[in-house]
Every structure is written in C-alpha cells, then in structure tokens.
Amino acid sequence: MPIPSVHEKSVRLTIPPAGTASGRPIARRKGGLRRHPAWLPYALVSPLGVFVILLTLVPAAFTLGESFFRVDLFDPPIRFVAFGNFVDLFRSSAMRTSFANTAVYVLIGVTLSTVLGFIMAVTLQRRFVGRSLLIALMIIPWALPGVAEGIMWLGIWGSDTGLLNSALTSLHLIDHYQVWLGTNPLLTIFVIELVQVWEMTPLSALLILATLQNIPGEVYEAAAIDGASPLRTLRHITLPLALPGVTLAMVQALVGAINIFDEPYVLNGSASTGASAVMQTYFVSFQDLNFGEGYALSLMITVVTILASLVILRFIYRPVEY
Amino acid sequence: MRASSRLFRSIALVLGAAAVTTELSGCSGGSQSPAHEKIRGETITVVMPAPPPPKKLLDRFTAQTGVTVKWNNVDFDSITTKVAAGGAARTYFGDVTYFNFLNGPQYAKLKWFLPLDTLLDPGVTKDTLGKSAFTYDKKLYGVPWDASVGVTTLNKSMFAKAGITSLPTTMDDYTADLVKIKRAGIVKYPLSMPFSAAEGLTVYWIQTTVAFGGASIFDKHGKEQFSSPSSPGYKAAQWMISALKTGLVSPGAVNDGDSQAQGLQAQGLSASSLVDYAGNVSSLYDDPKQSKVVGQVVYLPVPGAHGPVRSINLSDGIGVPAFAKHPAAAAKFVSWLIDGKNQIKFGGAGASDEVWSAQYLPSNYPALTTLNAKGKVGDGAVLLNILKNHSQPYFPYGTPEWYPAFSHAVQTSLHAAATGTMTVPDAIKAMAAAATH
Numbered sequence: 001m002p003i004p005s006v007h008e009k010s011v012r013l014t015i016p017p018a019g020t021a022s023g024r025p026i027a028r029r030k031g032g033l034r035r036h037p038a039w040l041p042y043a044l045v046s047p048l049g050v051f052v053i054l055l056t057l058v059p060a061a062f063t064l065g066e067s068f069f070r071v072d073l074f075d076p077p078i079r080f081v082a083f084g085n086f087v088d089l090f091r092s093s094a095m096r097t098s099f100a101n102t103a104v105y106v107l108i109g110v111t112l113s114t115v116l117g118f119i120m121a122v123t124l125q126r127r128f129v130g131r132s133l134l135i136a137l138m139i140i141p142w143a144l145p146g147v148a149e150g151i152m153w154l155g156i157w158g159s160d161t162g163l164l165n166s167a168l169t170s171l172h173l174i175d176h177y178q179v180w181l182g183t184n185p186l187l188t189i190f191v192i193e194l195v196q197v198w199e200m201t202p203l204s205a206l207l208i209l210a211t212l213q214n215i216p217g218e219v220y221e222a223a224a225i226d227g228a229s230p231l232r233t234l235r236h237i238t239l240p241l242a243l244p245g246v247t248l249a250m251v252q253a254l255v256g257a258i259n260i261f262d263e264p265y266v267l268n269g270s271a272s273t274g275a276s277a278v279m280q281t282y283f284v285s286f287q288d289l290n291f292g293e294g295y296a297l298s299l300m301i302t303v304v305t306i307l308a309s310l311v312i313l314r315f316i317y318r319p320v321e322y
Numbered sequence: 323m324r325a326s327s328r329l330f331r332s333i334a335l336v337l338g339a340a341a342v343t344t345e346l347s348g349c350s351g352g353s354q355s356p357a358h359e360k361i362r363g364e365t366i367t368v369v370m371p372a373p374p375p376p377k378k379l380l381d382r383f384t385a386q387t388g389v390t391v392k393w394n395n396v397d398f399d400s401i402t403t404k405v406a407a408g409g410a411a412r413t414y415f416g417d418v419t420y421f422n423f424l425n426g427p428q429y430a431k432l433k434w435f436l437p438l439d440t441l442l443d444p445g446v447t448k449d450t451l452g453k454s455a456f457t458y459d460k461k462l463y464g465v466p467w468d469a470s471v472g473v474t475t476l477n478k479s480m481f482a483k484a485g486i487t488s489l490p491t492t493m494d495d496y497t498a499d500l501v502k503i504k505r506a507g508i509v510k511y512p513l514s515m516p517f518s519a520a521e522g523l524t525v526y527w528i529q530t531t532v533a534f535g536g537a538s539i540f541d542k543h544g545k546e547q548f549s550s551p552s553s554p555g556y557k558a559a560q561w562m563i564s565a566l567k568t569g570l571v572s573p574g575a576v577n578d579g580d581s582q583a584q585g586l587q588a589q590g591l592s593a594s595s596l597v598d599y600a601g602n603v604s605s606l607y608d609d610p611k612q613s614k615v616v617g618q619v620v621y622l623p624v625p626g627a628h629g630p631v632r633s634i635n636l637s638d639g640i641g642v643p644a645f646a647k648h649p650a651a652a653a654k655f656v657s658w659l660i661d662g663k664n665q666i667k668f669g670g671a672g673a674s675d676e677v678w679s680a681q682y683l684p685s686n687y688p689a690l691t692t693l694n695a696k697g698k699v700g701d702g703a704v705l706l707n708i709l710k711n712h713s714q715p716y717f718p719y720g721t722p723e724w725y726p727a728f729s730h731a732v733q734t735s736l737h738a739a740a741t742g743t744m745t746v747p748d749a750i751k752a753m754a755a756a757a758t759h
Contacts, residue, residue, distance in 0.1 A: 073410065073432055074723065094734070159574025160586060182518075182576040183741045269519035269579070270730060271737045286406045287726040289428065 060302070067299045071292035078292075085296035094272060095280055095297075101189055102258060102277040106308070108193040109200065109257030114250050116197070117204025121245070122238060124205065125212045138202040146199070150266025153195045157181055157267065181268050188273045195263045200256050204249035211245025212238065216322055240318065247317040251309050258305050277301055361651040362388030366417035368655065369394045369401060370640070372680035375659070379667060379676055383658050389651040398422070405643070409434035414645045417652035421464030421641035423455040423716070424521075427723035430458035435641045437461040441653035449687045450660055452637035454715050466637035466685040467659050470601055471713045472529035473633050473705070474622040475587065476594035477615055480508050489622055493533055493561070496596070496625040500570050503593050511572040512593040513565055514583040519737035522580035524729040527736060528716065529597040529634050530558035535627040539757075542719040546757035549750055554627075556750055563739050563746050576740050588613040596624065599636065600709065601682030603700035621704040623712060632714040637685060662686040669693040683709075731756030 070081045089095050120138070124131060141149070156163045157180045165177040180191045215238070223233045239246075261278045268274035270283065278301065285294030366389060374380065374393035384390050394416070396404070401420050408415040409432055421435065429435045438447075439462050447453055447465055456464035474496075481489070484503045490496035503512040516522040531539055536554030539547055548555020565571045572592075575583065580599075586592045588606050600621070606612055607619035623630035640659065642652045658664060665684035667676040671693055683699065684690050687710065694702035722728065735752040738744035744752070 074428075154577075157577075158582075159577050160572050160582070160591065161589075177574060179573050179576060182737065183743075185743075268577070269737065270733055271519035271741075272734055273738075273741070273743070282403075283730060286403050287730055288724075289406060289410075289432075291410065 063295045063298055066292065067295040069292055071295065073289040073291070085293045086300070089293060089297055094275070097272050098275045098277045098280045101275060104186070104189045105193050105260050105276060106254060106257040108190060109196055110250055110253045112197045113200040113204045113253040114246060116201045117208055117249050118242065118246065120201065120205035121208035121212055122234065124209055138205065141199045142202045144199070146262025147266055149195055149199055150263050154267055157191055182271055182273055185273045188268060192264050192267050192274050195267070196256060196260055200253050204253060207249045207252065208242055208245040211242050215241050241320050243316060243318045244320055247312060250312045250316060254308055254312065255305060258301060361648065361654060364648045364651040365390040365392060366648050366651045366655060367392045367394060369396050369404065369416035369419040371396060371398045371401060371420050375668065375678045376676050379664065383655070387654050389654060391655060405429065405434060408643060408645060412645060414647055416643060417646040417648050418640055418655055419643055421456065421639035423464065423637065423639055424721060424725050424729065426456060426463060427458055427721050427725065430461070430463050431723050434644050435463045436644055436646070436649055437463060438465060438642065438653065438656065441642060441649060442657055446657045447660065449662060450685050451687055451709055452635045452685060455635050455637060456639050458720070464639035464641035465656055465660055467640050468638045468681055469683040469685040469690065469709060470599050470636040470638065471633035471708060472525065472597045472624065472636055473600045473708055474594065474596050474624045475598040475602060475607070475619050476622055477587065477618045478620050479618040480593040483508050490625050491629050493625050493627055500594065504570060509591065509593050511570065511591070513570045514587050514592040514595040515562060515565065515571045515575050516578050516580050516583040517566065517575040517737060517740040518577055518579045519733040520579050521729060521733070523736055524732045525636065526597045527558055527562065527732060529624060530562060531555045532631050532634060533596065533624050533626050534558045534561070538718045540717065540719060540722065544722055546754050549754040559736060559739070559750055560746050562736065566740050576737065587619065588615060590614045600705055605682045608700045621701045621708070623708055630712070632712050633708050634716045635713050636716065660685055662689040665689040666692050670698045671696050728756050
C-alpha cells in the first residue's frame, strides 16, 4: 500500500531511526505497526474512537430509533407511533416557546461571544507584560460550572439585593430597583445569555487567537510598508485569515447556546420566559417520564445543531494557506 | 441523543462519584446477630442532598454493624435525575437515597424503590412523624429523616412596632396586619413569597389553599377543586397575586426561590412569611451568622378563613432504590438515621462533634420533645403542637403520580400571573388543564 508522503515525513520527524537513538542496536519485531505504519494513526485514535462509538454513536442510534416509539413509563407498552412524538412536541405551546427562546439564545450568544472573542484575541495577539497571566485568568469563567455561575450572577441580577440595582441606584441612573429577570421575555433571555457569553467568550478568544498566531509577521510588515492603516489591516488581513478560528469559535458558541440549561434554570426557574429546548427535554424526560418525546426532542436538537453548524461552515469558513 | 446521553452521563457520574468519595469510616466489630453477620463488611453508597452526619457517629455505626458508609452529597434535582435514570435503565446508583414524597407515587408505581415494611426492623418507625406521606398502596416506600411542615413565621418586633398586640389567626387579620406594617413604614415589603417558577411556589399555593379553607386541591377521585372562583384554591392564587400587585410582596419576588424569600426575612427586609418551613427559626432566623433578626421571629399556626388551619407535611425522606446492591445494610442505615437516640445527638443535645447541621428537626417525636426540653428547638412549644396535632398530608387523598407535571404547570402559570404575562383566571385555567390532562 503506498504511503502518503506527509505520513512518511511525520514519522521521520517524530521517531528517531531505530537502533541509533541510544547508540546500541535495538531488537526489533517484524510486522505490526512497523511494517504497516499507515495504521499508526488509526491505532492512536482507536481508544478515543471506541469511546465515541460507545458513549455517543450507540446512544444516538438508540435515540434515533426510540424517538419513533411511545416510551411513556406510565403508559406501557412501548409502541411504534411513527412521527407521533414529533407532532405532539409541536402541538405544545411550551415547547414552541422554548424553541423560540433557544433561537434567541443562539442569536445573542453566537454573535456576542464571537465579536467579543475576536476583539479579545486581536488584543492578545501582540506580546505585552502580563499577557500570559491575563490568558490564564480569562479561562476561569469557562472553567466554572454553569450552576455556580448562575448562582454568582443571581447576586448581580437580583431584584431585591442585586449588585447591579445597587450600583445603578448609587449612580442615580435608576430611582428604584428593577426586575431584570422574568418580566420581559426578551430582556430575560438577554440577561441570561449574557452570563453564558461571559462563560463562552474566553474559549472563543483562545480559538481565534490560536489562528492569529499562525499569521506570518511578514504579511503585517508588507501591509505596513504599503501604508495600510490598522483598521484596514484588521479588515483585509487579520479578519480573513482568522476565519478558520472564527468558524470554530462560532460552532462552539452555537453548541453551547443550543444546549443552554444551567443558567436559565438557576436564574429564572422553569418559567417559560427563559425556558430552553434542553430544559424541556429534562422536564419531558425526567419529570413526566415520557422518554419517547424526550428522545424525539433530543433528536431534533441534535439535527438542528448539525445543520446550523454546517451553515456556519458553508458561509463563514475559508481555508487559509500560507 | 441528549436524553440518552444525560442518562448515561448520570449513571457514569454516580458511579464515578461513588468511586472517589472519601471513605468515612473503616473498622468493624460489635454486633453478633445473624442479620448483622450477613451485612458485615458491606459498603453502602448513600446519595443525599446534604453533608454527611458527623464522622464520629458514622464510625460508631460501622463499629456496630460492620457496614461502611460512602456518602455522596448531591443536589435535589440531580438526585431526581439519577433516580429516573437508574430506574428506567434498571441500574444501580446507590443503596440509600433521598426520597422526595412528591415523586413517591411515581417511584412506587414504577417499582423504583423497595417497600421498607419488610426491610426495617419492626417498630423502628413507631414514633416517626409524617410517615403517611411516604405510604402508597399501604406500603411504606420512604421514611422521613427530618420533620417539616408548612408554618407561618413572623417578626414579632415588627408586628409590635406597628401597634399589633395580638397575633393574627385569620387571613383577614393577617392581611390587615401586613398592610398596617407597610403603612407604618416599618418595612417596605412586609410579606415574603417565593414567586420564582420552582417547587416552593407550588408548596406556597397549596398551603395558602388550605388557609382559605380547602382541605385538598383534588378530591378523592383526583378531580381538581380549584377552578371555580369561589374555591379556596382560586382565592389563594388571587390573594398571592394581589399581595404582589399591592406591594405587600417585593416585585423582585418573581426571581425569589424559597431560600431567597426566607433570606429577606432573615435580613429584616420582610416581616412575615405565610408559608415557611418548620425548623427555620433555629436553623436560620436565630443563627447570628445568617440573620439580623435573632430572637425576633416566631412560629404561628397558619391563619385561616375562620381561624388557624392545619399545616401541610413537607418532610424529607430516605428510601432504598430497587437496584440497591446491599438492601439489608441500607435498611440498617435507614433505621440508624431515624433512631431517636441518634437524632437527639444530631440535634445538639450531646457532644458538639455529634451535631448534624442537615437535620433541622428530628422526625422522631420523642427525640423532638427531648430536644425541646433541652432548649434546642427554637420556639419549640408552638412547633411541637403543630407537628403533633395540627398537620395533615400534602394531599389527604394521596399524591397523584402525575404530580411533577402538574406542579410544573402550577409554577409556570402562577409565575406568569405574577409577572403579568398571564391573568389569574388564565393561570388557573392552565393549572386545571394540567390536572385534567
């Protein structure tokens, strides 16, 4: 079997020629991966592959199949209902509201975290004193559990004793405490999603920063010689060349926003003003014990996530070669 | 995929957590009975929404029974998820776990928990309060480890400052007193109410329904009894929303769960809560670390339409999941946890290193009277009387198995009425539809 040159190169670069590294001949076994080095990558990824197959693909296949059955623990037996579960989901006004809410979460979350992440990445692109420390600190929100963040932000958004109300009142910007959550659906979603944006943006920034680090300095030097202004350089060099990282950041933000659960649940309870589609999955599956509808809803969320990711890939991603 | 992933993740999490939880005690010895010999050397996993009991007492349990306890402190919602995931997948996730009586009928019908009648030694639950809430089809599926009822709390200093000399016994008096406190400017919002869309809101509404003269929100056939405007349930919803709209309750209450609402009273920002939890005077209002109103808050029998009404039972329970690996050892631990002598120690009548902060009030009645006699129960005389003589099950005719879905409708509808996105009649209509469905 012909071996692609890139593999040969990679192997030569990473594995010293056998028998020479220590200066002593090494006893070799013939066969196996040495005789078939093309299998090496597959061997290396196989543990992860098994993990993904067992914990993702098998449950996904199971979910796909079960979503066409009525699996209601209080209404046995399990029976085939074709698209019955999906029809029931769309008939539910709570479900339709949660779909609309989730769409708004996605819109706000993906837009804000990508824009802010890009700004942060560009800021961090050049070396300055304390840059490494700043990057380390940036990771903290991303590393915190969603429930902990929700509780922390409740202290900020709180209507009776919240920090924001206290600050705005002290600055005489408002004359009485405001209720930020629960009254206006759009404001509620915006306020909740800000918490998730705060959590997701550092990762977006790091993903974009990783791409920016790959841009050769010569490109910027050439732009400077040609007299390009910083804004023009940002628009015509940095942004286009950062698109692979921006795409990745948008997809991770999309997945995060579609799967939002902890923040609305902690900040706004199960109220319809902030309920997301994944929250509905929890209610249907674990409160009502109607697993059939839960499977159907999960499948829909998965399909929407994949489709939306493909849309981002199609319209945002551009391959970059130096 | 998400439901399955959640299910798999839940199971993996429980098993993972069990594997890394610190072993609380190690040595064994003590008992010689055949039953004890059978369970000797077994290790049980206990999944509870609470920190573990004192190590000293757990070590003693191990020494007596030979059973080692691994304790997992997991929040309420996660336990519900684990019970559902474990039950549906018929998988082990623990030997003893928190048992929410509101989900009890689901658990019993689906056989996700073992009946304790045959597992526990006879007479162990003789003096345990609130057992009826855990009994389904005449079988006991859980046992209260902590006694609690819905009870009114009020700040007697604030009431006195407003010139109120006698404590209210009717809803009319209670409402008039709150208005008087507000008008006197003693506190801006005199009433605490958890209007966040969570379980506490359903509990508040059901106890308020009892206050307005409703024995239950369902009749014995499971038919809802609150959609008529003259019904106690309807009046309760109207009263709650009216309290919010007229400024007796803070507008911010729409974001408040139980703990936030209680916190307002503890910080001196409200004067009363119609529905509070028995045990909060000792554990919250009289705790100087958490409260600015130490010694000022007292219990009051819940005011009613024509005088005090019964308090609904809100005890926390424990049970043994159907797929427990060591049910006999688990039952031994349950018996130990509800034992009167241990509950007295947990309650602070013994050494200081034997106090268990998770036990607000013992579920064993003699233990409760002993602790009260030793001054360990805040405002204990009133509380003991309510617990023994004036409490009733949450649902006198039994909790319906579809309660979680109904409660979800109650929470979201009353919250929507509070935020103005729904009228009270529409909210009641939505709640009735959920009950009928």
